[in-house]
Amino acid sequence: MKTNPNSDHLEVEALELNSVPNTMTCDFIQTLVNNYRNNHLAFVKDRLGIDDAHSIHFDLATLKKFISDIENETQKTNPNVTDQDLGIRFYYAAYPKEDNWDIMNDTPIGKEYAERHTLVLVPTMKEQDENGEMLSYDFNPMSSTSNNGEILAMASARNGGLQGDVICQNHGNLIPPDSPKTESF
Numbered sequence: 001m002k003t004n005p006n007s008d009h010l011e012v013e014a015l016e017l018n019s020v021p022n023t024m025t026c027d028f029i030q031t032l033v034n035n036y037r038n039n040h041l042a043f044v045k046d047r048l049g050i051d052d053a054h055s056i057h058f059d060l061a062t063l064k065k066f067i068s069d070i071e072n073e074t075q076k077t078n079p080n081v082t083d084q085d086l087g088i089r090f091y092y093a094a095y096p097k098e099d100n101w102d103i104m105n106d107t108p109i110g111k112e113y114a115e116r117h118t119l120v121l122v123p124t125m126k127e128q129d130e131n132g133e134m135l136s137y138d139f140n141p142m143s144s145t146s147n148n149g150e151i152l153a154m155a156s157a158r159n160g161g162l163q164g165d166v167i168c169q170n171h172g173n174l175i176p177p178d179s180p181k182t183e184s185f
Contacts, residue, residue, distance in 0.1 A: 026185075033185040044117075053116040053174035055183060066169040070123045073141035073167060087124040087136050092117060093170070112177045121169040140166040 037054055044052045070088070074081050096103055098114040124136040142165070175183060 030185050048115075050115050051176060053118065053176060055175045055180075056119055056172040057175075057178075057182075058169070058172040062169065062172070066121065066167075069167055070141050074123075074125070077141065077143075081125065085126045087126075089122050089124050089136070089138060091120040091122060093120045094118065109171055113171075113174060116174055116177075118170060118174060119172070123167055142167055 033054075041052055041054055044050050067088075070086060071083075074086065094117055095109070095113045095115060098111050101111055101114065122138050123141055125139045126134045127137050129135050
Protein backbone atom coordinates (compact mmCIF):
# COMPACT_ATOMS: atom_id res chain seq x y z
CA MET A 1 0.00 0.00 0.00
CA LYS A 2 1.18 3.50 -0.71
CA THR A 3 2.13 5.84 2.08
CA ASN A 4 0.40 9.17 2.43
CA PRO A 5 1.32 11.24 -0.66
CA ASN A 6 1.89 14.27 1.60
CA SER A 7 4.69 12.48 3.51
CA ASP A 8 8.23 11.90 2.30
CA HIS A 9 8.33 8.27 1.08
CA LEU A 10 12.08 8.01 1.68
CA GLU A 11 11.67 9.00 5.34
CA VAL A 12 9.04 6.31 5.84
CA GLU A 13 11.25 3.64 4.22
CA ALA A 14 14.27 4.72 6.31
CA LEU A 15 12.21 4.60 9.49
CA GLU A 16 11.05 1.06 8.72
CA LEU A 17 14.57 -0.15 7.83
CA ASN A 18 16.22 1.47 10.86
CA SER A 19 13.56 0.69 13.43
CA VAL A 20 14.33 -1.54 16.39
CA PRO A 21 12.33 -4.79 16.53
CA ASN A 22 9.82 -5.24 19.35
CA THR A 23 11.24 -7.64 21.92
CA MET A 24 10.44 -9.22 25.29
CA THR A 25 12.64 -11.42 27.46
CA CYS A 26 12.17 -15.18 27.26
CA ASP A 27 11.36 -15.21 30.96
CA PHE A 28 8.55 -12.68 30.49
CA ILE A 29 7.13 -14.60 27.52
CA GLN A 30 7.23 -17.80 29.59
CA THR A 31 5.45 -16.04 32.47
CA LEU A 32 2.67 -14.89 30.15
CA VAL A 33 2.29 -18.34 28.58
CA ASN A 34 2.30 -20.01 32.00
CA ASN A 35 -0.35 -17.58 33.26
CA TYR A 36 -2.61 -18.60 30.39
CA ARG A 37 -1.96 -22.32 30.73
CA ASN A 38 -2.24 -22.38 34.53
CA ASN A 39 -5.43 -20.31 34.65
CA HIS A 40 -7.52 -20.09 31.48
CA LEU A 41 -6.46 -23.34 29.85
CA ALA A 42 -6.70 -25.27 33.14
CA PHE A 43 -10.20 -23.84 33.74
CA VAL A 44 -11.38 -24.94 30.29
CA LYS A 45 -9.98 -28.45 30.87
CA ASP A 46 -11.44 -28.75 34.39
CA ARG A 47 -14.85 -27.21 33.68
CA LEU A 48 -15.51 -28.17 30.07
CA GLY A 49 -13.35 -31.26 29.74
CA ILE A 50 -11.69 -29.91 26.59
CA ASP A 51 -8.00 -30.41 25.87
CA ASP A 52 -7.96 -26.98 24.27
CA ALA A 53 -5.45 -25.37 21.94
CA HIS A 54 -2.81 -23.22 23.58
CA SER A 55 -1.07 -21.82 20.50
CA ILE A 56 -1.68 -21.15 16.82
CA HIS A 57 0.79 -20.82 13.96
CA PHE A 58 0.30 -18.90 10.71
CA ASP A 59 3.04 -19.10 8.11
CA LEU A 60 4.48 -15.80 6.94
CA ALA A 61 3.18 -16.18 3.37
CA THR A 62 -0.40 -16.52 4.67
CA LEU A 63 -0.08 -13.41 6.82
CA LYS A 64 1.54 -11.40 4.01
CA LYS A 65 -1.25 -12.40 1.61
CA PHE A 66 -3.89 -11.44 4.17
CA ILE A 67 -2.27 -8.02 4.66
CA SER A 68 -1.88 -7.58 0.90
CA ASP A 69 -5.55 -8.48 0.34
CA ILE A 70 -6.60 -5.84 2.89
CA GLU A 71 -4.40 -3.21 1.25
CA ASN A 72 -5.37 -4.05 -2.34
CA GLU A 73 -9.12 -4.30 -1.76
CA THR A 74 -9.11 -1.10 0.32
CA GLN A 75 -7.25 0.79 -2.43
CA LYS A 76 -9.88 -0.31 -4.98
CA THR A 77 -12.64 1.26 -2.90
CA ASN A 78 -10.83 4.18 -1.29
CA PRO A 79 -7.35 5.06 -2.58
CA ASN A 80 -6.96 7.80 0.07
CA VAL A 81 -6.69 5.28 2.93
CA THR A 82 -3.10 4.96 4.22
CA ASP A 83 -1.21 2.22 6.06
CA GLN A 84 -1.62 4.26 9.25
CA ASP A 85 -5.42 3.98 8.86
CA LEU A 86 -5.43 0.18 8.63
CA GLY A 87 -4.94 -2.56 11.18
CA ILE A 88 -5.99 -6.08 12.15
CA ARG A 89 -8.10 -7.13 15.13
CA PHE A 90 -7.52 -10.65 16.50
CA TYR A 91 -10.76 -12.14 17.85
CA TYR A 92 -10.56 -15.07 20.24
CA ALA A 93 -12.96 -17.67 18.92
CA ALA A 94 -13.87 -21.35 19.26
CA TYR A 95 -14.89 -23.95 16.73
CA PRO A 96 -18.37 -25.48 17.17
CA LYS A 97 -19.06 -28.80 18.85
CA GLU A 98 -18.66 -31.81 16.63
CA ASP A 99 -22.44 -32.38 16.50
CA ASN A 100 -22.87 -28.80 15.14
CA TRP A 101 -20.12 -29.15 12.54
CA ASP A 102 -22.61 -28.69 9.69
CA ILE A 103 -22.36 -24.90 10.14
CA MET A 104 -18.74 -25.21 8.94
CA ASN A 105 -20.17 -25.81 5.42
CA ASP A 106 -17.55 -27.18 3.03
CA THR A 107 -14.54 -26.11 5.08
CA PRO A 108 -11.47 -28.35 4.98
CA ILE A 109 -11.07 -27.91 8.74
CA GLY A 110 -11.30 -31.32 10.39
CA LYS A 111 -13.52 -32.25 13.31
CA GLU A 112 -10.44 -32.77 15.52
CA TYR A 113 -10.62 -28.98 15.96
CA ALA A 114 -14.15 -29.11 17.45
CA GLU A 115 -14.58 -26.84 20.50
CA ARG A 116 -10.96 -25.64 20.46
CA HIS A 117 -9.91 -22.02 20.68
CA THR A 118 -8.82 -20.29 17.47
CA LEU A 119 -8.27 -16.78 16.20
CA VAL A 120 -10.21 -14.85 13.58
CA LEU A 121 -8.32 -11.91 12.11
CA VAL A 122 -10.48 -9.05 10.81
CA PRO A 123 -9.33 -5.83 9.11
CA THR A 124 -9.74 -2.53 10.94
CA MET A 125 -9.80 1.02 9.68
CA LYS A 126 -9.54 4.24 11.66
CA GLU A 127 -12.60 6.45 11.51
CA GLN A 128 -13.66 9.41 13.52
CA ASP A 129 -16.46 8.74 16.00
CA GLU A 130 -19.23 11.19 16.93
CA ASN A 131 -16.89 12.85 19.49
CA GLY A 132 -14.07 13.36 17.00
CA GLU A 133 -11.93 10.54 18.39
CA MET A 134 -10.12 8.35 15.85
CA LEU A 135 -11.02 4.70 16.55
CA SER A 136 -10.08 1.48 14.76
CA TYR A 137 -13.35 -0.08 13.56
CA ASP A 138 -13.78 -3.54 12.01
CA PHE A 139 -14.48 -3.18 8.31
CA ASN A 140 -14.74 -5.15 5.10
CA PRO A 141 -12.39 -3.82 2.41
CA MET A 142 -14.52 -5.50 -0.28
CA SER A 143 -17.59 -3.49 0.67
CA SER A 144 -18.40 0.09 -0.21
CA THR A 145 -21.57 0.70 1.77
CA SER A 146 -21.68 4.42 2.51
CA ASN A 147 -23.58 6.95 0.44
CA ASN A 148 -20.43 8.71 -0.80
CA GLY A 149 -18.70 5.48 -1.87
CA GLU A 150 -16.19 5.39 1.00
CA ILE A 151 -15.65 2.27 3.03
CA LEU A 152 -17.99 2.08 6.00
CA ALA A 153 -16.78 0.48 9.19
CA MET A 154 -18.55 -2.77 10.03
CA ALA A 155 -19.39 -1.52 13.53
CA SER A 156 -21.26 1.35 11.89
CA ALA A 157 -22.85 -0.84 9.24
CA ARG A 158 -23.83 -3.72 11.51
CA ASN A 159 -27.23 -2.21 12.21
CA GLY A 160 -27.62 -1.63 8.47
CA GLY A 161 -27.67 -5.37 7.74
CA LEU A 162 -24.07 -5.94 6.64
CA GLN A 163 -23.85 -9.52 5.41
CA GLY A 164 -21.89 -11.70 3.05
CA ASP A 165 -18.23 -12.59 2.89
CA VAL A 166 -15.73 -10.47 4.81
CA ILE A 167 -11.97 -10.55 4.26
CA CYS A 168 -10.62 -12.45 7.26
CA GLN A 169 -8.04 -15.02 8.27
CA ASN A 170 -8.67 -18.08 10.40
CA HIS A 171 -7.28 -21.52 10.99
CA GLY A 172 -3.61 -21.60 11.46
CA ASN A 173 -2.11 -24.75 12.95
CA LEU A 174 -3.54 -25.19 16.44
CA ILE A 175 -1.60 -27.01 19.14
CA PRO A 176 -3.22 -29.32 20.07
CA PRO A 177 -4.27 -31.15 17.89
CA ASP A 178 -0.98 -30.44 16.05
CA SER A 179 2.27 -31.52 17.72
CA PRO A 180 3.76 -29.31 20.45
CA LYS A 181 7.32 -30.48 19.71
CA THR A 182 8.04 -27.28 17.75
CA GLU A 183 7.09 -24.91 20.58
CA SER A 184 9.63 -23.14 22.79
CA PHE A 185 7.25 -21.76 25.42
